[in-house]
Every structure is written in structure tokens, then in C-alpha cells.
Amino acid sequence: MIQIQAIPAFQDNYIWLLSEDSSQHCLVVDPGDASVVEETLAKLDLELTGILVTHHHWDHTNGIKALTKNRNIPVYGPDNAEIDGITHPLNETDTLTVLHTEFEIFKTPGHTLDHIVYYSCPEQGDPILFCGDTLFSAGCGRLFEGTAEQMQRSFNKLRALPENTRVYCTHEYTLSNLAFAQAVEPENHSIRDYRNRVTQLRQQDRPSLPSTIELELTINPFMRTDQNSVITAVKEHAPHTALFSDAEVFGALRQWKDHFQ
Template identity: 75%
Template sequence: MLHIQAIPAFQDNYIWLLSEEHTGHCLVVDPGDADAVETALARLNLTLSGILVTHHHWDHTNGIEALTKNRNIPVYGPDNIEISGITQPLNDAQTLTVLNTRFRILKTPGHTLDHIAYFAHPDQDDPILLCGDTLFSGGCGRLFEGTAEQLHESLNKLCSLPKNTRVYCAHEYTLANLAFARTVEPGNRSIEEYRNRVIQLRKENRPSLPSSIELELAINPFMRTDQHSVITAVREHAPQAVLSGDAEIFGALRQWKDHF
């Protein structure tokens, strides 16, 4: 069985560590901080056997060089020459098998143009989504390179995944995102119930993640742009804007969050 745990890094990053029971081998996802990874490997007595990367931003890639300096291990990631150290470039719909688990690559541009996510459905366990900065619990990534249409399409792709999919995002942004979600949908009781759970988790210094696709469909306004309550809130916030389609609603919602 695949075991997943968080390695906190920087102010709010999570480097996800995937390990296989009884073998001692593991992978890390988006290792921006090599020292944090090395500390975790020593503490857990694990052997690093590969790296997964979702996109090129420094806080997801800066640890690659140090982690591979004395290790002959594969580095999987987007087909992007800007990311130094990638040995196995990946594109949409490709598959790879690591730690006896088959992952499917989902191209998810918007936050960056090269962004990909990793989806797997291990035997006898819930599906897994390693989504980097495309999807956050209660929110989504900023539009640094892509368009609102691209990110909206990427999130729609994730919406179609099995509802019990466990969602492993790369940042602990949940409480801040839920503050915005409450503003968009003040009558959404699921948001309030989830916020109370997250407050308790954070008081205990525990990650709010993983989330799930089912939960995000209930509380995340960026996954709910087809809902009347979200559409109405966006139109009231931007009454002068011409918002004729879902992507335009999404774009206006993202702009609202940018200045929230």
C-alpha cells in the first residue's frame, strides 16, 4: 500500500513523500527544499528512488539538483527545458509506474503553462491526485502564465475524477481560501462545517490536506462556477462586467480573489 505524508517546507509548502510499505523506497513531489527532504529521509529511514515535479516554479524545483547530486534516480516532470534536472519529460495522458503504482498524467495549464498533475487509483485504496498549484482546498492557483479559460478547463478536468479521490495540494492555503469562499457563498453550510474542522487541525499543527474531489465540489467556489449562488455573487461583485459564460464567471471570480 502507498503511504503519503507531508514534509513542510518554507512558509506554507508541502513536499509530499510517497513511500511503499515494507520496501523502504520513496518518491518526493515538488521538492523545493532539499534539506527538508533529507531530514525526513533520515528520520524515516527511507531511500529516495525518484522525484515527481508538477511545474517549474522555484519553490517546487530548487531541491532537485542537491537531491540528485549523489543519487542516480529518475526525475519526472513537465516537458519543459526551464526545469533543470528532468530526466523523464511527461505529456498529457502518458502513464508511468512508480512504487508499484500506475499514474496517469493530466495536463493542467493555467497557473503555469507547463503544469501537470498525477492521478492514480491504487489497488484496494482511494484514488490519489497530486495537483501541485492548480487546485487548492477551497481555491485554485493564480494565473501567472495561462488564461482563465485554460485554468477553468483544467479544474473541470479534475471535477470529473472520482469523488473519493484524495487531493494532495502543494500549499497550506485552506483557511485563507475558505475566508473567500464564505464571502462568495455565505449560505453554504458545508463551508462553515469544513472551516471548523480545518481550524482544529491547524491548532494541532496538522495539515488540512488531503482534501477530496467530493469536498471541493461542495465548498470550493472555483469548482462551483456552474452553481446559481456563485454566479449570482460574481455578477453582484462585478455588475459592469459582461459575463456570458462559465469561463468568464471563473475569470471574474479569480480576479475577485486576487484582490480579496
């Protein structure tokens, strides 16, 4: 059975380490910093046998060159020549098997145009999602390259996943996202309760992740753009904005979040 642990990097990144009890082989997801990966490998006596990448931003890719310098290992990632080091480019509906676990690829443009996510429904344990910067707990990635329509379609793919799917995002943004979520839905008691729980975790320097799809459907306003409470809040915040579709609600919500303090 696959084991997953967080390697903290930079100010708020997580590089996810995948391993299994039956061997010393492991993979990492979005290694922006090679040094913290090497330290963890040495500490746990693990052998790196592959890398998964979700998109081209430097804090997800800068460690690839150093980690592959003396290792002949596969690097899976988007079909994007801008990412130096990808050996196995991936597209929608592709699959790959690592550590005896099969992952399915979904394209999720919005944050970037090349963004992909890795989803697995193993025989044992809950489904797993490595979603990069598309979905954050209680939030979503900024629309640096894509449109609100693209991101809404990407979110629709994630909303359709089993509710017990464990969600592994790559940034510890949960508390700040929950502050915004509470401003959008102040009467949502699930947001208040989750914010209290995450506050306790962070005070202990523990990750707030993984989340679950079930939880995100309850507390994440970007997963709730079809809910009257979210639509009403967006209308009150931006009364002159056209809101005739979920994508327009999503776009207005993201603009609100961009300027939220």
C-alpha cells in the same frame, strides 16, 4: 499499498513523500527544499528513488539538484527545458509506474503553462491526485501564465475525477481560501462547517490536507462556477463584467480573489 505523508517546507509548502510498507524506497513530489527532505529520509531510514514535479516554480524545483547530486534517480516532470534536472519529460495521457502504483498525467495549464498533475486509481485504497498549484482546497492557483479559459478546462478535468479521489495540494492555503469561499457563498453551511474543522486542525499544527474531490465540489467556488449561488455573487461583485460562460465566471472569481482581504 502506497503511504503518503507531508514534509512541511518554507512558510506554507508541503513536499509529499510517497513510500510503501514493503520496502525502504520512496519518492517526493515538488521538492523545493532538499534539506527538509534529507532530514526526513534520515529520520525514517528511507531511500529516495525518484522525484515527481508538477511545474517550474522555484519552490517546487529548487531541491532537485541537491537531491540528485549523489543519486542516479529519475526525475519526472513537465516537458519544459526551463526545469533543470528533468530526466523523464511527461505530457498529456502519459503514464508512469512508481512504487508499484501507476499514475496518469493530465496537463493543467492556468497557474503556469507547463503545469501537470499526477492521478492514480490503485487497486487498493482511494484514487490519488497530486495537483501542485492548480487546485487548492477551497481555491485555485493564481493565473500567472495561463488564462481563465485554460484553467477552467483544467478544472473540468479534475471535476470529472471520482469523488473519493484524495487531493494533495502543495500549499497550506485552506483557511484563507475558505474565508473567500464564505464571502462568495455565505449561506453555504458546508463551507462554515469545514472552516471550523480546518481551524481546529491548524490550531493543532496539523495539515488540512488531503482534501477530496467530493469536498471541493461542495466548498470550492472555483469548482462551483456553474452554480447559481456563485454566479449571482460574482455578478453582484462585478456587475459590469460579461458572464456568458463558466470561464468568464471563473476569471471574474479569480480577479475577485486576487484582491480579497
